[in-house]
Amino acid sequence: MCKDPIALETLAGWWLGELPASEAERVEAHFFACAHCAGRAEWLAALSEGVRVALRSGAFGMAVSAPFVEEMKRAGLRLREYRNDPGGRLNCTMAADDDAVVSRLRAPLAGVKRLDMVQRVEVPGAPALEIRLDDVPFDPASGEVLLVLPPAALKKMPAHTASMRLFAVGGQEARLLGEYTFSHTPS
């Protein structure tokens, strides 16, 4: 056991290339002589590989940035993208060989500090399902919210309609920024 372990956040900074050279060298000198901290750093390396595998598996969805969408493409993921405006309604699908669908929701985001989203999914013959996502990350300057829908789940979905409502949240107030509707048909 290490008497003076390096903080996990410092090890993360080392792994992600954030530390000044002198600090990075100090970290390396420590874990070369310390099995405990080397093990924690190796966990972070395994996390990197695991995140890449998990994202490719399509097991979860998430909000992303526009540059990250390009990174996914460069990594060889096949993406299908749909752009929608407030009040817009689009037909969409997901092919068997698509790795993910990216929904790009244009919205007036200037000055917005926090964004919540309510997604309503309606499958004919079944009760509607409503999901609330709090504090969705976004880049205010981009003018759009980018969502990678959970690919594995989406591929299994029958024809359905999904509506997404974006709310700018400030204090106790929630202001509707737009509602976006997608009519999904399995491919």
Added chain:
Amino acid sequence: MPTDSPLAALDDGALARRIAGAGGAPDTPAEAELYRRLAPRVRLYGLRHLRDRTAAADLAQQVLLMTIERLRAGEVREPERIASFVLGAARMTAIEMKRGERRREELLEKWAPAFAGATEAEAFEMREPLVLDPDRLAGCLEGLAERERSVVVMSFFADKPADQVGAELGITGGNVRVIRHRALGRLRECMGADV
């Protein structure tokens, strides 16, 4: 190496002194134990600086073979500071590999002949890299808050620093580090990380 082995009780420096003190003859058990301990750390260093799994494994093998050869030859001035010696060798070799000055074949030609004996070669084993259970990790990622999941995935998918992730999400690098720190703690707990 069983944990009740006498070698398991020796620290890295003591192992290195034992190898250096063998008068040039191979001390295979001690060498194998040193290799087992330090090769994964060199591989980790290689993953960070070379960002290539094969190159990192090659780096680990070459640095450890060279280190053991130098220890045998009495060319390591302070065997008790073997970790420092290995780190220095890893830095130099990684720089050469990045510059393309060293190819894997050249490194093998240089150091492999000293370990031609089948028994010795088999003794030097590096455990496989740690792999996180993919289904469990996906479940743990799904359990994070929206912002935490985005920050973790955007950070680690392409090993990107906080300032860059922050610029893409319209927040500061400091904010990214705070979110990432909280998320990593939750992920480690969810994954049952024991180190």
